[in-house]
Amino acid sequence: GAVVSQHPSRVICKSGTSVKIECRSLDFQATTMFWYRQFPKQSLMLMATSNEGSKATYEQGVEKDKFLINHASLTLSTLTVTSAHPEDSSFYICSAILGGPNYGYTFGSGTRLTVV
Amino acid sequence: DQQVKQNSPSLSVQEGRISILNCDYTNSMFDYFLWYKKYPAEGPTFLISISSIKDKNEDGRFTVFLNKSAKHLSLHIVPSQPGDSAVYFCAASNYGGSQGNLIFGKGTKLSVKP
Numbered sequence: 001g002a003v004v005s006q007h008p009s010r011v012i013c014k015s016g017t018s019v020k021i022e023c024r025s026l027d028f029q030a031t032t033m034f035w036y037r038q039f040p041k042q043s044l045m046l047m048a049t050s051n052e053g054s055k056a057t058y059e060q061g062v063e064k065d066k067f068l069i070n071h072a073s074l075t076l077s078t079l080t081v082t083s084a085h086p087e088d089s090s091f092y093i094c095s096a097i098l099g100g101p102n103y104g105y106t107f108g109s110g111t112r113l114t115v116v
Numbered sequence: 117d118q119q120v121k122q123n124s125p126s127l128s129v130q131e132g133r134i135s136i137l138n139c140d141y142t143n144s145m146f147d148y149f150l151w152y153k154k155y156p157a158e159g160p161t162f163l164i165s166i167s168s169i170k171d172k173n174e175d176g177r178f179t180v181f182l183n184k185s186a187k188h189l190s191l192h193i194v195p196s197q198p199g200d201s202a203v204y205f206c207a208a209s210n211y212g213g214s215q216g217n218l219i220f221g222k223g224t225k226l227s228v229k230p
Contacts, residue, residue: 006159034217043222044160044205093159095218105150105207105218107159 003027004096006108013084013115021079021111023094029074030096034105035067038091047092050077084115119143120208122221129228135193137224139206142187146208150218151180151191153202160205164191196228 003026013019023033033050048069049057056069066088068080081088094108121140129135137151147168152160166173166180166189173180179192193200203225207218 009157036220041222044218044220046217046219049217091157105162105209107152107161110157110159112157 004030004094004106004108006094006111008111009109010112011114013113015085015115016083018080018082019084019113021081021092021094021113023077023079023096023108025075025096028096028098030077031074032097033071033077034095034097035069035077035079036093036095038093044093047079052077081113084113086115089113089115118221119146120206120219120221122204122206122224124224125222126225126227129196129226131198131228131230132195135191135196135200135226135228137191137193137204137206137226139189139191139221140187141189141208143208143210143219144187145210146219148209149180149182149189150207150209151178152205152207153200154205154223155202163204193226196226198228198230201226201228 005024005026011019031052035047036044037047038044046059047062050069050071052071052074058064066082071077091110091112093110095105119142150165151163153163154160164175164178164180166182171182182189203223205223206221209218
């Protein structure tokens with residue numbers, strides 16, 4: 001089946017540094033990918049929609065200059081958390097839509113970011 | 117305002133019995149609903165989905181029921197197994213519309229006791 005590979009699975013970084021998270025569709029082309037964030041005991045919250053070849057669409061309250069999204073190819077979207085702070089510590093998950101008769105959403109395995 | 121609500125944060129069930137997880141939604145434009153299972157520190161795993169044109173979809177031990185008039189759906193797991201213990205998220209989408217993202221509920225933690 002369709003697989004989305006996300007890495008790193010876990011990263012610890014110092015406050016003020018930047019962290020890049022990659023999301024790859026392994027056996028299909030993903031025109032659109034989604035980035036979610038989950039805080040403890042909370043729901044998955046959509047941060048932004050990543051469209052190949054165009055600018056990402058950010059949800060209200062999500063700083064686009066802080067969470068840089070690049071979707072330069074049909075198989076790769078990246079999320080860069082710039083100048084990370086402890087409050088950015090969270091679980092980040094990417095997702096892609098499968099179109100056509102196999103419609104569905106497939107998720108990456110997630111990245112646990114801890115900013116110290 | 118939450119568009120997808122899972123009002124029970126947790127549910128405990130005995131092995132072999134039925135687990136019923138509930139989900140309510142407010143947006144009548146949603147036309148596709150999904151259930152995901154999630155273990156800690158992992159991404160959600162798709163379980164089962166249902167289109168708004170149906171009222172039931174069954175896959176093995178998992179059955180999803182949709183009541184459009186009540187804007188309510190439920191996931192039935194029978195028989196429940198200890199390996200089913202996880203957090204279950206209900207999600208909705210209006211695929212036919214301009215949005216492609218999923219709206220998630222807060223999840224229900226299911227514990228299946230041996």
